[in-house]
Amino acid sequence: MSDIKVKICGLSTEDTMAAALDAGADMVGLMFFPKSPRHVTLSQACKLADMARGKADIVAVTVNMDLDGLSRIKELVNPDIIQFHGEEAPESLAAAKVMHGTKVMKAMSISEKADLEAAQYYAIVADWLLFDAKPPKGSELPGGNGVSYDWTILKDLDLKKPFMLSGGLDPENVAEAIRVSGVTAVDVSSGVEREKGVKDSDLIRAFLAAAKGVKVPG
Numbered sequence: 001m002s003d004i005k006v007k008i009c010g011l012s013t014e015d016t017m018a019a020a021l022d023a024g025a026d027m028v029g030l031m032f033f034p035k036s037p038r039h040v041t042l043s044q045a046c047k048l049a050d051m052a053r054g055k056a057d058i059v060a061v062t063v064n065m066d067l068d069g070l071s072r073i074k075e076l077v078n079p080d081i082i083q084f085h086g087e088e089a090p091e092s093l094a095a096a097k098v099m100h101g102t103k104v105m106k107a108m109s110i111s112e113k114a115d116l117e118a119a120q121y122y123a124i125v126a127d128w129l130l131f132d133a134k135p136p137k138g139s140e141l142p143g144g145n146g147v148s149y150d151w152t153i154l155k156d157l158d159l160k161k162p163f164m165l166s167g168g169l170d171p172e173n174v175a176e177a178i179r180v181s182g183v184t185a186v187d188v189s190s191g192v193e194r195e196k197g198v199k200d201s202d203l204i205r206a207f208l209a210a211a212k213g214v215k216v217p218g
């Protein structure tokens with residue numbers, strides 16, 4: 001059995017949510033950043049979360065969201081994890097954890113090893129860290145850009161907290177990314193889309209099969 005955990009992010013339809021759950025996704029991401037092409041309304045999110053509850057962890061993806069916005073998501077959608085994908089400080093994560101009683105995941109933008117230095121401070125409060133690629137210049141999105149970075153810089157990283165690799169992964173490159181980085185968890189959005197913001201069930205299944213097919217040593 002594979003120990004690789006997989007998050008499929010930015011699901012916005014019942015069909016693609018069902019495909020991700022049936023194919024064994026460990027986490028499913030719902031996007032609450034209005035500028036994202038994967039953005040869902042609270043009412044869409046409630047329906048999708050109901051499908052996933054108890055089958056996979058529901059992750060609410062937010063970007064520099066205020067406490068009122070986070071409270072509404074907690075109250076109506078009740079995610080298992082809130083993902084912070086902006087410039088949130090460790091203190092904001094700690095406050096959200098206490099206030100909302102959910103696990104928290106902090107996404108960090110990475111292009112070189114030095115970008116990992118702040119991870120130790122986030123690891124004190126975050127339940128998960130997510131190492132995503134730095135957005136290209138001019139992009140309105142802090143994530144979900146389909147660009148990658150040198151995966152080998154994550155090799156032997158020891159944070160005492162679980163972490164995920166994301167950025168430009170797809171069914172063709174995910175096994176190699178896991179092998180060269182040594183990570184045990186991956187996250188994908190654009191790489192399982194047939195066009196920007198439109199998830200494809202076949203690509204979701206192919207991604208999960210490729211990632212879960214990698215055997216973790218030990």
Ligand SMILES: O=C(O)c1ccccc1N[C@@H]1O[C@H](COP(=O)(O)O)[C@@H](O)[C@H]1O
Nearest residue numbers: 009036143144145146167168188189190
């Ligand atoms: O996907 C988005 O639109 C998005 C918007 C704002 C913040 C984060 C977003 N997505 C996250 O970025 C990673 C990597 O995406 P990709 O696979 O390179 O397209 C994704 O898994 C989400 O966690």
